[in-house]
Amino acid sequence: xxxxxxxxxxxxxxxxxxxxxxxxxxxxxxxxxxxxxxxxxxxxxxxxxxxxxxxxxxxxxxxxxxxxxxxxxxxxxxxxxxxxxxxxxxxxxxxxxxxxxxxxxxxxxxxxxxxxxxxxxxxxxxxxxxxxxxxxxxxxxxxxxxxxxxxxxx
Amino acid sequence: xxxxxxxxxxxxxxxxxxxxxxxxxxxxxxxxxxxxxxxxxxxxxxxxxxxxxxxxxxxxxxxxxxxxxxxxxxxxxxxxxxxxxxxxxxxxxxxxxxxxxxxxxxxxxxxxxxxxxxxxxxxxxxxxxxxxxxxxxxxxxxxxxxxxxxxxxxxxxxxxxxxxxxxxxxxxxxxxxxxxx
Numbered sequence: 506x507x508x509x510x511x512x513x514x515x516x517x518x519x520x521x522x523x524x525x526x527x528x529x530x531x532x533x534x535x536x537x538x539x540x541x542x543x544x545x546x547x548x549x550x551x552x553x554x555x556x557x558x559x560x561x562x563x564x565x566x567x568x569x570x571x572x573x574x575x576x577x578x579x580x581x582x583x584x585x586x587x588x589x590x591x592x593x594x595x596x597x598x599x600x601x602x603x604x605x606x607x608x609x610x611x612x613x614x615x616x617x618x619x620x621x622x623x624x625x626x627x628x629x630x631x632x633x634x635x636x637x638x639x640x641x642x643x644x645x646x647x648x649x650x651x652x653x654x655x656x657x658x659x
Numbered sequence: 660x661x662x663x664x665x666x667x668x669x670x671x672x673x674x675x676x677x678x679x680x681x682x683x684x685x686x687x688x689x690x691x692x693x694x695x696x697x698x699x700x701x702x703x704x705x706x707x708x709x710x711x712x713x714x715x716x717x718x719x720x721x722x723x724x725x726x727x728x729x730x731x732x733x734x735x736x737x738x739x740x741x742x743x744x745x746x747x748x749x750x751x752x753x754x755x756x757x758x759x760x761x762x763x764x765x766x767x768x769x770x771x772x773x774x775x776x777x778x779x780x781x782x783x784x785x786x787x788x789x790x791x792x793x794x795x796x797x798x799x800x801x802x803x804x805x806x807x808x809x810x811x812x813x814x815x816x817x818x819x820x821x822x823x824x825x826x827x828x829x830x831x832x833x834x835x836x837x838x839x840x
Contacts, residue, residue: 553677556677556678556681557677557681559681560677560678560679560681560682560685561681561682561684561685561688562685563682563685564681564682564683564684564685564686564687564688564689565685565686565688565689566685566689567682567685567686567689568685568686568687568688568689568690568691568692569689569690569692570689571686571689571690572689572690572691572692572694572697573694573697575694576694576695576697576698576701577697577698577700577701577704578701579698579701580697580698580699580700580701580702580703580704580705581701581702581704581705581708581781582701582705582780582781583701583702583705584701584702584703584704584705584706584707584708584709585705585706585708585709585779585780585781586709586777586778586779586780587705587706587709588705588706588707588708588709588710588711588712588713589709589710589712589713589777589779590709590713590776590777590779591706591709591710592709592710592711592712592713592714592716592717592824593713593714593716593717593720593769593776593777594717595710595714595717595823595824596713596714596715596716596717596718596719596720596721596820597717597718597720597721598717598721599714599717599718599721599816599819599820599823600717600718600719600720600721600722600725600816601721602819603812603815603816603819604721604722604725604812607812620819620822620823623823624822624823625707625710625711625823625824625825628710629706629707629710637702638699638702638703638706642776643776644776
């Protein structure tokens with residue numbers, strides 16, 4: 506409540522006029538004779554409510570943004586080593602395919618098929634991972650396992 | 660002056676800095692919201708980035724092993740000579756063998772000796788170390804392939820890595836002369 510507001514001494518003023526009763530919570534329901542101290546207190550309450558709403562909302566938005574950032578980063582950090590292991594094996598298989606083809610140990614057809622099946626969008630399909638996008642051993646990845654075996658035989 | 664009893668009743672932060680108080684309250688509530696979808700999205704992106712970044716590492720390791728084998732095969736053809744013939748090119752056996760061994764060792768710094776799998780993390784230090792090691796290894800392998808007559812094969816491998824991974828990882832990295840022998 507603002508300290509500058511004073512209620513004039515008036516014979517007609519009673520306690521019930523000065524203090525807001527419990528069921529009086531709407532300014533528009535009051536007549537214009539409501540003492541100024543009531544109206545100012547109402548204004549204060551409204552401005553605090555407005556302040557509360559505004560800053561809580563901003564805080565909430567910043568908080569949820571931060572939570573999302575942290576969650577994204579945490580997920581990225583978990584996924585990165587998994588992808589690294591898979592990618593490294595795929596790289597080995599690509600080089601093996603080229604070397605085997607150069608040595609005429611595999612056909613052009615096999616080489617093309619291998620490179621097609623090893624494409625990122627084929628290897629990183631969710632069906633090759635568990636529900637949390639993890640894989641116990643990338644060498645057991647169905648596509649990689651097949652080509653590891655296929656190229657080691659040649 | 661506010662008495663102790665008043666301190667107990669009222670939150671001084673709420674009284675003195677209401678904006679900060681309400682902001683903090685909202686912030687904590689927002690921060691505690693579940694974000695499983697974001698975690699999954701981040702993990703997908705992490706897997707993809709790791710894949711794209713390490714595809715060439717695997718290729719370089721395989722090329723290094725391939726060169727090592729070719730040197731040994733050439734050596735068995737003439738075990739007593741100081742020289743070997745690779746793709747019609749005469750090379751000093753000991754020097755070439757040393758260079759290939761060095762690059763294999765360099766690339767093996769990414770590998771866990773027990774599991775034989777890559778050990779990688781996304782920490783700033785590890786990413787910086789990756790860039791540095793990758794840059795050196797790539798320049799050395801490229802140079803080795805060139806002098807042993809496998810330059811065409813190297814280009815083919817790198818082209819296929821680009822094809823499979825959709826981009827050459829760490830595209831800002833290219834070997835400098837300092838990284839070559």
